[in-house]
Amino acid sequence: MDAEPAAAADEIPVVGLRERRRLETQRELADAALDLFEQHGVHGTTVDDIARRAGTSPRTFFRYFPTKEAAVFAxxxxxxxxxxxxxxxxxxxxxxxxxxxxxxxxxxxxxxxxxxxxxxxxxxxxxxxxxxxxxxxxxxxxxxxxxxxxxxxxxxxxxxxxxxxxxxxxxxxxxxxxxxxxxxxxxxxxxxxxxxxxxxxxxxxxxxxxxxxxxxxxxxxx
Missing domain, CATH: 1.10.357 (Tetracycline Repressor; domain 2)
Structure with a gap:
């Protein structure tokens, strides 16, 4: 294991409009969860709170994350x-x-x-x-x-x-x-x-x- 790892290739994935919007929504939810967890703690925050802060619905939230905790790990x-x-x-x-x-x-x-x-x-x-x-x-x-x-x-x-x-x-x-x-x-x-x-x-x-x-x-x- 003493050899230096190989240099990574410079790869930039091409992201379409739909995928870009998906990533934006995911990030908005993640940022909302992070803000609320910092303010109220995990136990003091609900999925409804996160969705409301992100301007979307709990149903949309669960399209991206299985639990409120998972939202932090965007x-x-x-x-x-x-x-x-x-x-x-x-x-x-x-x-x-x-x-x-x-x-x-x-x-x-x-x-x-x-x-x-x-x-x-x-x-x-x-x-x-x-x-x-x-x-x-x-x-x-x-x-x-x-x-x-x-x-x-x-x-x-x-x-x-x-x-x-x-x-x-x-x-x-x-x-x-x-x-x-x-x-x-x-x-x-x-x-x-x-x-x-x-x-x-x-x-x-x-x-x-x-x-x-x-x-x-x-x-x-x-």
Whole structure:
């Protein structure tokens, strides 16, 4: 794991009018949920409140989100696309590490180049730290991604699949990504400019060093 991740391709998806409107409505609902959760807490906010703030109906809300908590994670579409891209890469012959990292690097580079998203990311992070239901959902989303990627890796490997090794590798990469976001947030709170992509590479190198140490050291016995 000590090689630097491959650079992401510069891909700009073409978005049609209907899709653009869908994304706008989704974002309006997400922003309304974020504002209300900050003001009244998750338990003090209803789906009706969110829909009213966004100028739409509860019925429309449920077209986009299964629960009020899910509305805060408007970037779930990005995460779903990342998982889809990684699965496609693995099924196309890439290693599981290559497939995941090519997708995640695109996500981090998009984040770095869109500073307008940084304030919202900080607000969501503060809410997740303060609201147990949001933290539980964030962790559940990560676990679901690990499950999906593990299934794809096992399917691609066929009869030679090592399920435990695949899950360990994917869980480790998920941890690196989470630590990257945590560190970026910590620096942002201190007003220290930082690149999420560069932080990922830095943490990845540290994890690779630990992995080599684990490989060279036998497990300790009690």
């Amino acid at each position: 970037s779930a579409d990005d995460s779903a696309r990342v998982v889809h891209d990684a699965i496609s890469a693995v099924r196309g012959g890439a290693s599981i590490i290559q497939g995941i990292e090519m997708s995640w690097m695109r996500l981090l580079e998009r984040f770095d180049t869109h500073p307008g998203e940084h304030d919202r990311a900080l607000r969501v992070r503060r809410l997740v730290g303060a609201e147990p239901s949001l933290l539980a959902l964030a962790l559940r989303n990560e676990l679901e991604q690990v499950d999906q990627l593990t299934d794809a890796a096992v399917d691609a490997a066929g009869a030679d699949a090592d399920v435990i090794a695949a899950r360990a590798a994917i869980s480790t990469l998920a941890l690196v990504l989470r630590l990257t976001i945590d560190e970026w947030m910590r620096r942002a709170e201190l007003n220290v400019p930082a690149s999420a992509r560069e932080i990922y590479i830095e943490i990845r190198r540290g994890v690779a060093t630990v992995a080599r140490d684990l490989e060279n050291e036998p497990p300790l016995r009690p």
